[in-house]
Amino acid sequence: MKIVVGMSGGVDSSVAALLLKERGYEVIGVFMKNWEEKDDSGLCTATEDYDDVRRVCDTIDIPYYTVNFAKEYYDSVFTYFLDEYKKGRTPNPDVLCNREIKFKRFLDYALKVVGGDYLATGHYAQIDFVNEQYRLKRAFDHNKDQTYFLCQLGQKELADVMFPIGHLSKSEVRRMAVKNNLSTARKKDSTGICFIGERPFTQFLSQYLxxxxxxxxxxxxxxxxxxxxxxxxxxxxxxxxxxxxxxxxxxxxxxxxxxxxxxxxxxxxxxxHPALYSKSLEASEMNWIAGHAPAKEFKCTAKFRYRQPDQGVSVRVAPDRLFIDFDEPQKAVTPGQVVVLYQGNICLGGGIIDYIEMI
Missing domain, CATH: 2.30.30.280 (Adenine nucleotide alpha hydrolases-like domains)
Known part of the structure; x- marks a missing residue:
């Protein structure tokens, strides 16, 4: 079985490739470039990341390639990012990147061009198959869980995707990388939005708006x-x-x-201050991972931003909207951000926050 691994140049995707190779799969590493611009020092961080991909793939003895989706990323993600800021909203480009680039265009490339049977990535998440349905589950390491950013995936994507490190803790991933002499073993995790890099956010945004x-x-x-x-x-x-x-x-x-x-x-x-708190929200562009809502009305938990502890909510489903009432008032729920719903460890899906109702 041939598995294409999306290699970012970080430790997580490096260990994902290592694990699959150890399990006997035919593994091919592919580095995806989404942004062309250099940072203020004149360096393109993608070049450094690709060098790390090359070193890791040489170490574990797998072939590697690169694919450029910079134009698709600009058209599908970056223009949306700018449009949202023009409206005074705060978007989450990582969620959109996963939906439009990594698990759409890149997934198609991995399966149809490279000829892989599956695409694997270094995301901290898990997938299972119950009652003829794929489910997206939180990672074993809840502190690193990335299901929030994967909430726009569906049955079609989950059928062709693997998350090899979803059952591991971050510390275990690091230990495996050290044990196998991977050059990314102690590489710092990337933070923030990829196209901004280490630059101040205001400085970057002022170049475009x-x-x-x-x-x-x-x-x-x-x-x-x-x-x-x-x-x-x-x-x-x-x-x-x-x-x-x-x-x-x-x-x-x-x-x-x-x-x-x-x-x-x-x-x-x-x-x-009471004005900072809201009691409900209205969302659109809701994606149900199962392909449909669990019911017209139901209770579950929700995250209104990454890293936030789960909050109890009541959900009402309309044809093209979602109405969510909070069990407790919530602070700084932000239009443009993503609300993600959960039933226990199962991610139900997510949508874009459009309006909030203050207390």
Whole structure:
């Protein structure tokens, strides 16, 4: 059986390839390049990552190739990213990249061009097959679980995908890499959005969208400062506002909303201010991993951002919308981000947060 492994140049995909080779599969490593631009130092991090892929594949003795999806990534992911910021929303490009690039175009490439039977990646997630249905399950290492970012996959994708390290802890993955002399064994995990790299976010975004400074106001309309452009701020943000706490309660200020018409950033004082909390949301573009919702109305848990502990919710399904009521008020739920639903360890799917209802 031939398995194509998406090699990122990191330790996780390196060990995924190693495990499959040890199990006797015919393994082919493919490095996917999604971004062409160099960073401020003139370096293209993709070049360094490909060098790591080459070293790892040489060590475990498998062939390796590269494929360039930079144009597809720009058209399908990056333009969406910019459009959302223009609207004052905060998108999650990693979820879209998995749906449109890694498990669509790259999956097709792995199966049809390379001739693989499966595509494997280094994601921390698990798949099983129960009652004639594929299920996406949380990883063994809940601290590294990446099902949040995989919530837009479906039955078609899961049938052709493997996650070889989903049953391992991160520390075990590192130990395996060290034991087998993989060059990526101690490589730092990548963080943030791939096309921004180590650059400050505001510096990167200003290259593509014109900044329009405006006033920072409180709920009563009192001017508290000047913002550098609404696109640079997200709900619940505390740092980078440039407002001292030396008035009122003396507590820090937090972003509570954006007025796109007036170009005003609205803030409140204190992290427990009621205006920071919402009681429900409305979502669209909902993807059900099973192909359908479990019921028209049901209870489950949800994450409104990665790393957040599960929150109890009640869900009502409409033809093209999803209405979610929170068991407890939630802080800084953000339009443009992704809400992901779970039943225990099973990921049900996810959708885009469109509106929130404040308490």
């Amino acid at each position: 014109p900044a329009k400074p405006g006033e920072i106001v409180d709920l009563a309309g009192n001017v508290k400062g000047i913002h550098q452009g609404l696109m640079y701020y997200t709900l619940g943000q505390r740092k980078g506002l440039g407002i001292g706490g030396g008035e009122g309660t003396g507590e820090p200020w937090f972003v509570v909303s954006k007025d796109m018409n007036k170009n005003e950033l609205v803030v409140v004082q204190g992290d427990s």
